[in-house]
Amino acid sequence: MINRLKILYELQLVDDQLDELEELRGDLPHAVESLESKINDIKKSISDKDKEKKESLEKREENEEEIGKHQENQKKFKAQLYQVRNNKEYDALTKEIDHTEDQVKKLEAENNSLADSSKRLTEEIEEVSPQLETLKEELKEKQEDLKVIIKANEKEEVKLKTQRKDIVEKIKKPDYSAYMRIRKAKKGKAVVTIKRSACSGCHNIVPSQRQLEIRRNNRLFFCEYCGRILVSPEVVEQTETD
Numbered sequence: 001m002i003n004r005l006k007i008l009y010e011l012q013l014v015d016d017q018l019d020e021l022e023e024l025r026g027d028l029p030h031a032v033e034s035l036e037s038k039i040n041d042i043k044k045s046i047s048d049k050d051k052e053k054k055e056s057l058e059k060r061e062e063n064e065e066e067i068g069k070h071q072e073n074q075k076k077f078k079a080q081l082y083q084v085r086n087n088k089e090y091d092a093l094t095k096e097i098d099h100t101e102d103q104v105k106k107l108e109a110e111n112n113s114l115a116d117s118s119k120r121l122t123e124e125i126e127e128v129s130p131q132l133e134t135l136k137e138e139l140k141e142k143q144e145d146l147k148v149i150i151k152a153n154e155k156e157e158v159k160l161k162t163q164r165k166d167i168v169e170k171i172k173k174p175d176y177s178a179y180m181r182i183r184k185a186k187k188g189k190a191v192v193t194i195k196r197s198a199c200s201g202c203h204n205i206v207p208s209q210r211q212l213e214i215r216r217n218n219r220l221f222f223c224e225y226c227g228r229i230l231v232s233p234e235v236v237e238q239t240e241t242d
């Protein structure tokens with residue numbers, strides 16, 4: 001049974017070292033992540049605006065074609081005005097001419113406003129572009145810094161991860177689940193011991209009867225205050241000297 005406890009404490013020691021390596025990276029992983037997300041947002045907004053500009057240009061070209069057609073028709077109608085035989089025909093033709101004129105005006109107005117918004121989109125893109133460059137530079141620097149730190153501890157990290165894997169294979173599944181659950185909840189320490197009659201995790205006094213039970217090393221005990229796994233000082237000593 002003591003081995004079941006020792007192996008859990010061993011896992012804690014390896015995880016402590018992995019946590020230290022993680023801490024060396026400081027805020028860098030988070031900073032890299034947040035820069036990446038900012039850059040993606042800006043890129044997305046630029047590409048949306050580019051798309052809108054392209055669609056606006058296509059629409060303008062379509063309208064130009066339409067305007068051309070109306071103008072052609074108008075020319076035809078105007079020529080026909082000289083050949084009308086009665087008022088009815090004359091009225092019908094002028095109505096058509098007015099209609100084409102209205103259509104042309106409408107399309108030209110639409111094109112003007114499309115051109116305006118296209119110009120505004122171009123300005124907006126130009127405005128964020130330098131910001132995007134700055135963020136990319138910043139990201140590159142942070143990534144480099146992080147790479148240096150990771151590289152410096154690469155061997156150590158690989159070694160610890162291998163050790164961890166070997167240890168985990170020897171741990172009972174429910175023990176490992178409990179360990180991981182507590183470790184996550186307590187942000188690191190899942191296995192603690194008794195120091196000066198107190199839980200070394202939360203510093204609350206462990207009743208002496210409970211201390212005696214824990215010292216028997218024959219089952220898993222959890223601190224009744226913080227919920228961490230409590231192992232006896234003997235488990236700690238034996239693991240550390242192994």
Ligand SMILES: [Zn+2]
Pocket residue numbers: 199200201202203204223224225226227228
């Ligand atoms: Zn505790």
